[in-house]
Structures are given as C-alpha cells and as structure tokens.
Amino acid sequence: MNQDEQRDYGGAHDRAANIFLVTLCLSFQAVPLAGVALFLPLIRNDLNLSFTQGGALAAARTLTYALMQIPAGYLADRYGLRKVFFIGVLGSTVLGVTFGLVAGYWQALLNQAATGFFNALLFISALALLASWFGAQRRATAMALPLIGLLAGTLAINTIGPPLAEQFNWRIPFISFAATGILASFTYLWLAKEAPHAGSRQKLSVVDALRLFRSRFMWACGVVQYVRLGVVQGTAFWLPSLLIDEKGLSLQATGLIIAFWTLISAPSNIIGGYMSDRLKKPTLIIGISLIILAVTTAALVNVDKVAPLTILLLINGAFIQFYFGPLFAVPLEKYGAHMTGTLSGFGNFFANVGAFTLTYLLGVLKDQSGFFESGFYALAGVCLLGLMFTILLEKIRD
Numbered sequence: 454m455n456q457d458e459q460r461d462y463g464g465a466h467d468r469a470a471n472i473f474l475v476t477l478c479l480s481f482q483a484v485p486l487a488g489v490a491l492f493l494p495l496i497r498n499d500l501n502l503s504f505t506q507g508g509a510l511a512a513a514r515t516l517t518y519a520l521m522q523i524p525a526g527y528l529a530d531r532y533g534l535r536k537v538f539f540i541g542v543l544g545s546t547v548l549g550v551t552f553g554l555v556a557g558y559w560q561a562l563l564n565q566a567a568t569g570f571f572n573a574l575l576f577i578s579a580l581a582l583l584a585s586w587f588g589a590q591r592r593a594t595a596m597a598l599p600l601i602g603l604l605a606g607t608l609a610i611n612t613i614g615p616p617l618a619e620q621f622n623w624r625i626p627f628i629s630f631a632a633t634g635i636l637a638s639f640t641y642l643w644l645a646k647e648a649p650h651a652g653s654r655q656k657l658s659v660v661d662a663l664r665l666f667r668s669r670f671m672w673a674c675g676v677v678q679y680v681r682l683g684v685v686q687g688t689a690f691w692l693p694s695l696l697i698d699e700k701g702l703s704l705q706a707t708g709l710i711i712a713f714w715t716l717i718s719a720p721s722n723i724i725g726g727y728m729s730d731r732l733k734k735p736t737l738i739i740g741i742s743l744i745i746l747a748v749t750t751a752a753l754v755n756v757d758k759v760a761p762l763t764i765l766l767l768i769n770g771a772f773i774q775f776y777f778g779p780l781f782a783v784p785l786e787k788y789g790a791h792m793t794g795t796l797s798g799f800g801n802f803f804a805n806v807g808a809f810t811l812t813y814l815l816g817v818l819k820d821q822s823g824f825f826e827s828g829f830y831a832l833a834g835v836c837l838l839g840l841m842f843t844i845l846l847e848k849i850r851d
Contacts (some may be wrong), residue, residue, distance in 0.1 A: 617629065
C-alpha cells in the first residue's frame with residue numbers, strides 16, 4: 454500500500470470510527486424522550502401525576518432544549534464541536550441516572566429541564582460533527598445521520614426497557630441505559646477526532662447569529678421546523694399512552710409496535726436525505742412527507758384494530774423524519790457550511806418550540822376532553838400549515 458493509499462484508508466477509517474462514536478453517544482439522548490413517553494403510565498402512577506403534569510415533564514425538557522439551540526450552535530461553531538459534544542453527552546447521561554432516583558413531581562420536572570440544556574449541546578454539535586465528515590454534495594444525507602443514533606436509542610429502550618420495567622420497575626431502564634452512556638461519553642473523549650477541516654472554521658460573532666432573525670428565508674425554515682419536531686415529539690410522547698389507555702394494548706405490545714415504528718423511520722430518514730441530494734429538490738421531499746403525515750396522524754385515533762393500526766403507524770413512521778436531512782440542509786445552501794452549528798441551532802430552536810407547545814397541548818386536551826382525538830387532529834392541522842410554508846420556502850429559496 455503506497456503513501457496515498459494509506460492516507461485515503463486512514464481518512465476513511467477515521468471517518469467511519471468518528472461517525473460510529475457520535476452515533477453511539479447520540480443514542481443515549483433518546484432515553485429521556487422515548488423512556489419518559491414509554492413509561493409515562495407507570496411514572497404517573499408512581500409519582501401521582503395528572504396527564505397535564507406528565508406532559509409538563511416533556512415540556513420542561515423541550516423548553517430548555519429549545520432556548521439553548523442557538524447558544525449551543527454558536528458555542529459549537531466558536532469553541533469546538535468535539536468539546537461541546539462531550540459536555541453534552543456526559544451531562545445528559547448523568548441526569549438520566551438521577552431521573553431514575555426522583556421521588557416526586559418537582560424533582561422530575563427540574564431534572565428534565567436540566568436534561569434539555571445538555572441535550573441541546575449534544576445534538577447541535579453532533580449535527581455539525583457528522584456534516585463535517587462529508588462534502589457538500591452529500592450534505593442532506595450527512596445531516597440525516599444524527600437520527601440514526603436517536604432512533605437506535607429509541608429502539609433499544611422500547612425493546613429492552615419493558616422487560617426490565619416488568620422485572621424490576623420503571624427506574625431501572627433509566628439508570629442502566631444512562632450509566633452505559635456515561636461510559637460511552639468517555640470512550641468518545643478518548644478515541645474521537647475532529648474532522649480534517651474542522652480547524653478552519655470561521656469564528657462567528659453573536660451579531661452573525663442574531664442577524665438570522667431578520668431573514669424571511671430563515672423564518673420560513675423555522676415554521677417548517679416547528680411543525681417537524683412538534684409532530685414528531687407530540688406523536689412519540691403520547692403514542693404509548695394512546696395505545697395503552699385508549700386502544701387497550703399491553704406495555705409489551707406497545708413497546709413492540711413503537712419499536713417497529715421507530716425502526717422503519719431510521720432507513721427512511723437516510724433515504725429521504727439521499728433522494729434530496731440526488732434530485733436537488735429538498736422542498737419536494739418535505740412537502741410530500743407533510744401531506745402523508747397529515748393523513749396518517751388524523752387517522753390514528755379512528756382505527757382500533759391492531760393490524761390496520763400497525764400498518765398505519767408504519768406508514769406514518771416511514772415519513773415522520775423522512776425530510777429531516779433536506780430541511781436542515783436547505784439553509785446551508787444559502788449561508789455556507791461554516792455556520793452549520795448556528796444554522797442548525799436556529800432551525801432546531803423553532804423545532805423545539807413546536808415540540809414544547811404541541812406536546813403540552815396534547816396533554817391538556819386529553820385532560821379536558823378525556824380523549825386524544827382533538828390533540829391528534831391538531832397535529833394533522835399543523836402538518837398542513839407546514840405544507841403551506843414549504844411552498845413559500847420553495848418560492849424564496851433561490
């Protein structure tokens with residue numbers, strides 16, 4: 454093997470190793486989101502929570518997560534992706550362990566609020582880290598990769614978590630998964646490297662980040678991001694309760710169905726990014742996804758038989774994150790890769806405002822009406838809102 458071949462092999466090896474490590478660490482961010490959603494009936498019973506208080510746990514995490522998006526992106530761009538990512542992973546996993554030890558509502562609420570802070574550092578830096586190992590021609594595909602880690606973590610907790618909870622209690626899955634995540638964070642610190650060109654990032658000022666709020670283009674992206682994560686998290690958080698409380702399914706069956714729902718969204722996420730890169734039509738991918746999500750989300754509350762409900766959920770899962778990569782890649786076409794963290798933080802700020810408001814809204818509507826019907830119809834409605842702004846985004850994209 455000559456020197457050039459050794460350099461190419463070494464670069465490919467470093468890229469594969471770093472992608473694996475970042476994806477592995479990202480998987481533990483799924484513990485507070487998917488874990489709280491899956492075990493919410495048990496947590497509510499143990500801590501004596503109402504549906505509104507249960508929704509507040511997700512809302513507290515999402516609120517701090519949303520508020521930290523732009524600061525986290527700015528810190529990652531300015532002070533180094535690897536450093537910010539490690540802090541995010543370690544903080545998130547330590548708080549995952551302590552959530553398994555909470556004794557009441559306020560402890561759980563404060564824990565989830567703090568978790569959102571570190572989750573923001575983790576996710577935004579991961580998005581930029583993964584994108585930095587790929588060229589501009591594969592940008593949408595690269596920016597779809599973070600979901601592989603998140604979906605892998607969701608799949609793991611939905612398949613392994615229920616047997617652990619039934620054998621012991623709901624606390625053990627949180628403690629065991631998060632403790633493993635602490636080990637993963639130090640493994641990343643020991644083995645991971647910056648991308649070859651990461652050191653050449655331009656130093657951004659706070660003014661550069663705040664200037665994005667004056668862009669009509671970025672506001673259109675922000676509204677679609679609001680819809681994206683609002684629908685994702687609203688569905689993911691309340692779907693277990695819908696299946697258990699209204700459809701009459703067991704915890705084991707619910708975990709299995711959600712695991713398949715999660716599993717199918719992983720490859721579809723990569724396919725959506727790949728199709729966007731190939732077709733050069735990201736807004737087309739976004740628009741088609743939102744139409745299908747509007748239909749399937751509205752239909753969920755009207756189907757009771759397990760077989761058609763499962764098929765409906767698989768269709769929904771195939772498109773719920775299909776447009777993740779294209780939506781994050783669109784701003785980079787306009788502003789450049791040197792602002793990856795800040796641009797991603799801007800979009801994810803709006804996304805998490807959507808997750809905060811819509812997740813909390815579904816809990817309130819459930820308490821007031823006794824059913825999830827109005828909440829899931831609301832999610833379908835915001836999908837159509839997202840479609841309208843996707844059309845606007847296409848018109849002002851160039």
